[in-house]
Amino acid sequence: MKAEPAGEALLRIEEATKTFSLRQRGWRRRHIVALDGVSMTLRRGETVGLVGESGSGKSTLGRCALNLLRLDGGRIVYRGREIQALPEREWRPLRRRLQMVFQNPVSSFNPMMTIEEALLDALRQVPELDVSRRRQRVGELLEQVQLGARFAVLYPYEMSGGQLQRAAIARALAPEPDFIFLDEPTANLDMSIRGQIINLLLDLQRQEGGPGFVFVTHDLRVLRYVADRIYVITQGHIVESGSRDQIFHAPRHPWTRALLEAASIGRRERRRDDGSDLDADISLESSATGGCRLLARCPHARERCAREPQLLREIEPGQYVRCWRAEEID
Amino acid sequence: MSLLQIEGLQLQFRVDRETVYALRGVDLSVGAGTRTAIVGESGSGKTALTLSLLRLLPPNAHLKGSVRFRERELLTLDEAELRQVRGGQIATIFQHAQAALNPLLPVGRQIADVCRQHSGVGRAEAWERAVEVLAATGIQQAAARARDYPHQYSGGMAQRALIAMALVCEPQLLIADEPTSGLDVAVQQQVLALVEQVVARLDATLLLITHDLAVVADSCDQIIVMYAGEVMETGATAQVLERPANPYTAALLACFEQTDEARMPFIPGRTPDMRQPLTGCSFAGRCAMTRDICHQERPQPVEVAPGHFSACHFAQEVVEA
Amino acid sequence: MAAVAQGIPERPSLLQRMMRINGALRVRLNLGLLALIILLGLLAPVLPLHDPVRPNPLHRFKPPSTEHPFGTDGNGMDVLSRTIHAIRTDFALAISSVALGIIVGAPLGALSGYFGGRLDSVITRVTEVFQGFPQILFGMAVLAAAGNTMVNLVLILAFYNVPVYSKMVRSVTLPLREADFVQAARVAGNSPLSVVFRHVLPNTLVPVFSQLPLSCAYAAQMIAGLSFIGLGVAIPTPEWGSMIQLGANQLVFGKWWASIFPGLALFISVWLLNNVSDLFGSLVVRRG
Numbered sequence: 001m002k003a004e005p006a007g008e009a010l011l012r013i014e015e016a017t018k019t020f021s022l023r024q025r026g027w028r029r030r031h032i033v034a035l036d037g038v039s040m041t042l043r044r045g046e047t048v049g050l051v052g053e054s055g056s057g058k059s060t061l062g063r064c065a066l067n068l069l070r071l072d073g074g075r076i077v078y079r080g081r082e083i084q085a086l087p088e089r090e091w092r093p094l095r096r097r098l099q100m101v102f103q104n105p106v107s108s109f110n111p112m113m114t115i116e117e118a119l120l121d122a123l124r125q126v127p128e129l130d131v132s133r134r135r136q137r138v139g140e141l142l143e144q145v146q147l148g149a150r151f152a153v154l155y156p157y158e159m160s161g162g163q164l165q166r167a168a169i170a171r172a173l174a175p176e177p178d179f180i181f182l183d184e185p186t187a188n189l190d191m192s193i194r195g196q197i198i199n200l201l202l203d204l205q206r207q208e209g210g211p212g213f214v215f216v217t218h219d220l221r222v223l224r225y226v227a228d229r230i231y232v233i234t235q236g237h238i239v240e241s242g243s244r245d246q247i248f249h250a251p252r253h254p255w256t257r258a259l260l261e262a263a264s265i266g267r268r269e270r271r272r273d274d275g276s277d278l279d280a281d282i283s284l285e286s287s288a289t290g291g292c293r294l295l296a297r298c299p300h301a302r303e304r305c306a307r308e309p310q311l312l313r314e315i316e317p318g319q320y321v322r323c324w325r326a327e328e329i330d
Numbered sequence: 331m332s333l334l335q336i337e338g339l340q341l342q343f344r345v346d347r348e349t350v351y352a353l354r355g356v357d358l359s360v361g362a363g364t365r366t367a368i369v370g371e372s373g374s375g376k377t378a379l380t381l382s383l384l385r386l387l388p389p390n391a392h393l394k395g396s397v398r399f400r401e402r403e404l405l406t407l408d409e410a411e412l413r414q415v416r417g418g419q420i421a422t423i424f425q426h427a428q429a430a431l432n433p434l435l436p437v438g439r440q441i442a443d444v445c446r447q448h449s450g451v452g453r454a455e456a457w458e459r460a461v462e463v464l465a466a467t468g469i470q471q472a473a474a475r476a477r478d479y480p481h482q483y484s485g486g487m488a489q490r491a492l493i494a495m496a497l498v499c500e501p502q503l504l505i506a507d508e509p510t511s512g513l514d515v516a517v518q519q520q521v522l523a524l525v526e527q528v529v530a531r532l533d534a535t536l537l538l539i540t541h542d543l544a545v546v547a548d549s550c551d552q553i554i555v556m557y558a559g560e561v562m563e564t565g566a567t568a569q570v571l572e573r574p575a576n577p578y579t580a581a582l583l584a585c586f587e588q589t590d591e592a593r594m595p596f597i598p599g600r601t602p603d604m605r606q607p608l609t610g611c612s613f614a615g616r617c618a619m620t621r622d623i624c625h626q627e628r629p630q631p632v633e634v635a636p637g638h639f640s641a642c643h644f645a646q647e648v649v650e651a
Numbered sequence: 652m653a654a655v656a657q658g659i660p661e662r663p664s665l666l667q668r669m670m671r672i673n674g675a676l677r678v679r680l681n682l683g684l685l686a687l688i689i690l691l692g693l694l695a696p697v698l699p700l701h702d703p704v705r706p707n708p709l710h711r712f713k714p715p716s717t718e719h720p721f722g723t724d725g726n727g728m729d730v731l732s733r734t735i736h737a738i739r740t741d742f743a744l745a746i747s748s749v750a751l752g753i754i755v756g757a758p759l760g761a762l763s764g765y766f767g768g769r770l771d772s773v774i775t776r777v778t779e780v781f782q783g784f785p786q787i788l789f790g791m792a793v794l795a796a797a798g799n800t801m802v803n804l805v806l807i808l809a810f811y812n813v814p815v816y817s818k819m820v821r822s823v824t825l826p827l828r829e830a831d832f833v834q835a836a837r838v839a840g841n842s843p844l845s846v847v848f849r850h851v852l853p854n855t856l857v858p859v860f861s862q863l864p865l866s867c868a869y870a871a872q873m874i875a876g877l878s879f880i881g882l883g884v885a886i887p888t889p890e891w892g893s894m895i896q897l898g899a900n901q902l903v904f905g906k907w908w909a910s911i912f913p914g915l916a917l918f919i920s921v922w923l924l925n926n927v928s929d930l931f932g933s934l935v936v937r938r939g
Binding site: 053054055160161162163190191192193194195196198199202218221222224225262 | 371372512513514518519541542543581582585586588592593594595596597598600
Binding site: 063066068092095096098099100102103104107108109110111112118121122124125168171172174175 | 830831832834835836837838839840841842849850853854
């Protein structure tokens with residue numbers, strides 16, 4: 001591996017666009033905009049949080065970045081090469097550098113394979129290891145995720161969710177990746193054991209030359225511990241990005257603030273049901289009106305919000321917000 | 331006065347010659363007019379408890395104990411009497427609203443059917459009532475949306491429709507089993523607020539089943555903490571959350587708290603094997619203050635403050651810590 | 652008021668217990684009897700039986716006796732010995748044809764389901780055309796044209812099992828295509844073919860195995876059917892279908908034994924295979 005200066009972009013997502021079309025009521029089709037011009041930069045060894053509610057496009061972004069799904073528009077540039085267009089032959093040696101951990105630890109393992117077989121399967125993409133070294137490596141990886149080699153012989157259904165998720169991280173670490181996309185890795189786990197996964201990531205971050213992480217989640221709480229930078233995504237749009245401190249201590253976008261508030265205990269007074277349809281498919285209507293997509297949900301909306309599409313602009317060094325009123329509202 | 335009184339409730343499943351202990355002797359009472367939360371993580375038995383109340387259990391289940399609802403024993407009712415109670419006096423909102431609705435019938439029709447079953451009104455009147463409750467749960471243009479099918483509803487709207495369905499029965503007890511799972515945070519807030527509104531309007535009792543302590547803090551006045559099929563702690567929400575008297579509650583609370591610690595708190599170990607009977611305390615294997623007695627003797631509930639019980643040998647020490 | 656009520660009893664009722672034992676017992680009983688039949692077939696050469704293929708013109712259509720417990724057939728051959736030796740023929744033909752059908756059909760179905768698109772269309776259309784032929788007629792035509800050999804018989808039967816298994820595996824593959832572990836296998840660097848054969852195919856085999864006994868039963872019926880109309884297995888070789896046919900025209904004269912015993916053997920085997928298939932199926936449902 002070539003040494004690259006720290007801080008340089010290793011993976012760039014440029015103006016990623018992806019639309020799914022679903023069949024509805026016979027021949028009519030309904031289009032769902034999963035990603036709409038999303039750009040992200042991932043630097044070597046850093047942990048980037050990507051926060052958004054369900055259906056915000058965050059998982060789609062992960063799958064596109066790993067080339068599991070084709071973008072409709074935009075580019076995924078890894079080490080200066082656009083990977084979506086690469087022929088299979090050129091892509092395969094790169095594949096091992098971008099790994100993934102899935103939300104549901106149980107369903108992400110082949111039920112017919114033991115943990116050792118699953119890890120060996122992933123180690124097949126490491127040509128520099130011979131077969132006997134690979135088995136040894138399985139033991140080392142399981143130690144690294146604090147499971148121990150005795151788990152190697154178990155089948156997925158014999159393990160708890162937390163243990164399996166650690167095994168999934170071991171599997172992602174196996175081919176020595178540059179980046180691991182963690183797609184809601186703690187969402188299916190009990191609150192009392194989420195800390196195990198988060199702390200394991202903290203340990204892995206400290207290791208020299210370890211991979212960077214993209215932590216996709218709807219739960220901001222967990223990012224406070226692990227993320228260096230955070231992107232907030234909703235309806236296929238990045239609405240705010242910045243360092244962890246900027247997002248947690250000086251959030252600017254109304255949506256970010258709403259997410260932060262919802263994640264804290266003791267919020268009795270501000271909750272009211274005004275009967276508004278906040279979760280209707282806004283992605284459908286708003287693309288037609290041309291205004292801010294969060295118009296219907298935003299308590300700070302003004303008439304101008306309905307007229308102008310909002311653009312990302314830098315309001316602090318490193319902090320970008322998609323809202324013209326970002327400075328005024330408090 | 332207690333509306334629901336559960337004593338010595340045990341639920342076991344026989345699976346391939348093994349016994350799965352889902353509830354290991356649950357005693358609790360839910361006061362009329364309270365908003366009570368049952369809090370627990372996976373394997374705690376909170377869902378098993380709900381299903382036991384309604385006796386919605388598979389044939390390999392064995393249920394023992396007593397469940398009294400308004401002084402009436404539910405476990406000995408026959409199927410016809412039970413149907414009167416289910417959906418009539420006790421209504422349930424299940425998690426995954428979309429899956430709980432019949433995909434082949436318009437939403438309004440499903441609500442009207444429930445209405446006709448319980449109040450015996452005519453078709454037209456039932457439909458009107460369905461539209462009315464849909465509107466009451468905040469669905470806009472309810473008359474039109476009532477004719478839509480469940481797949482045309484978003485997750486939050488489907489949950490509203492389920493709440494509307496519960497509303498037409500005018501139940502005395504409303505059980506909400508993780509009503510917000512799978513919904514966006516913003517929508518979660520609305521659904522919870524709506525549940526509270528409905529309960530207040532009907533003057534009903536709420537039993538909220540959840541794993542999320544944050545939800546409980548806002549919505550409920552009583553709390554029942556469950557772990558591995560046992561009740562660990564009960565009391566007023568403020569008491570339990572501010573001065574937990576059980577090490578499990580305390581450890582779980584720590585996992586929810588926002589701190590500036592560098593590492594995220596967690597409870598080491600895993601829940602006890604559900605296929606094994608327990609001798610001592612169910613939390614003994616993971617507890618920071620375990621002593622010999624914890625492995626030998628099952629702790630009985632101790633009243634640490636008026637109305638605040640904890641099943642821990644050292645409850646007094648925990649509450650004072 | 653007693654505080655403790657017995658809602659659903661702690662112990663299962665006698666009826667429930669019997670049902671449960673019955674469930675396990677049925678599986679064991681059916682599998683045990685099936686194993687007994689196969690064992691009998693395997694041991695046929697060493698059992699103290701008459702030579703199954705030696706005709707004896709002096710002992711034609713002898714009724715059951717101590718010498719010939721099932722009597723003798725129109726060629727004077729011992730019906731008991733032939734019925735037992737026929738287990739070998741019928742089961743071997745049935746199992747090999749079904750196995751061949753699975754070996755070809757299952758991978759086709761997995762490929763077709765996983766890759767979809769044009770490959771899927773081609774495989775689906777071709778297998779549908781296969782299934783469109785009336786089986787007995789097709790069997791007769793091929794055996795008449797290509798020769799009445801056992802190999803051809805196996806091929807014909809396999810030919811009919813290929814679409815059955817390719818369709819079944821395809822339908823199980825479709826939902827697996829988006830399964831997390833399949834995506835994980837792609838991320839772990841498996842090539843598309845390796846995803847299909849290492850990860851998808853093994854996870855489709857449960858329904859295949861529950862279908863297997865049923866296919867064997869069907870194949871055994873087909874073999875007997877073709878042999879009955881004079882195709883398939885030729886006369887001296889012990890085979891139930893041809894035995895039934897040979898005895899059938901004497902049935903009306905009260906000489907029932909030459910047909911009834913092989914008929915019973917066929918009936919019992921097919922019945923047991925069907926039962927086992929059902930039980931496998933219900934086990935799968937329960938696990939899932």
